[in-house]
């Protein structure tokens with residue numbers, strides 16, 4: 001693994017790719033904006049200082065890729081309501097603990113006595129339910145296809161009367177479609193997420209060049225992977241030949257992980273879901289299929305319509321999530337909103353665009369001087 005990593009961080013390869021990118025960018029002449037839709041990409045792009053290597057007319061912007069940043073405050077409100085009214089034990093990933101809801105975070109609810117437990121995976125949550133039949137355990141399941149396939153596997157096999165799932169899962173390709181349909185963001189290429197693509201493959205992106213005449217590169221996370229994807233996108237743009245280029249072939253197969261796809265198709269139905277600050281996006285998420293309604297917390301318990309709000313005053317996470325605003329343009333960035341005191345969801349996780357900017361921003365400015 002060490003050798004593989006070194007190969008994709010090789011200084012000479014990086015230099016040569018940067019040179020090729022500069023040549024392509026020069027030929028294109030106009031400004032090119034590339035959007036990625038992956039929190040890991042934002043983290044690794046900033047950590048490796050990739051933006052500083054790019055020519056002035058090539059910009060990389062972050063779309064809605066951080067799994068916890070996209071979770072609507074109203075979804076957290078509902079989970080808190082369920083715990084309060086049905087005496088549930090809430091289990092979820094650590095990153096969800098400090099994401100703000102309309103009123104409080106799960107962490108704050110835990111401090112006032114709610115039974116909220118951090119787990120590493122849904123299997124841990126199932127195990128809590130199995131070993132504690134006296135508890136009624138809810139797993140708050142968030143994330144894109146990389147996590148929803150694991151949730152799907154449990155949906156298909158778990159059969160415990162004291163276990164249910166609240167699904168807040170999102171889907172990447174429909175989100176890409178909705179981003180392309182917006183006329184308030186301008187960009188010319190998509191860097192598609194490598195890890196989601198190991199699950200779904202490259203076929204689900206094919207509508208993008210076909211319907212939108214728009215280029216896609218499926219990219220990995222090492223500096224060479226990211227630069228290779230940028231080069232691939234620039235070539236597609238210059239030659240006006242959009243396609244889905246698989247630039248992460250060592251892990252991504254066109255057909256993806258067939259068993260995982262089958263499990264997701266069985267366990268879930270594609271549904272309209274809420275995205276933080278962006279309202280309900282049609283057919284952009286996964287709800288548990290009717291066949292498994294017995295473990296769907298939304299069906300097992302009836303949840304009243306809750307009044308809530310997705311954004312705190314002045315927080316611009318909605319615009320951050322679609323690449324319209326940069327963290328530094330938010331009036332609260334590194335003032336009222338900091339990693340140790342997040343006001344918005346994008347400042348919580350190490351994959352959140354604001355958190356990444358806060359963590360590496362000043363270091364990179366110093367480094368680039």
Ligand code: SF4
Nearest residue numbers: 316317330337344354
């Ligand atoms: S800096 Fe904080 S308040 Fe501003 S957009 Fe980011 S998360 Fe929201």
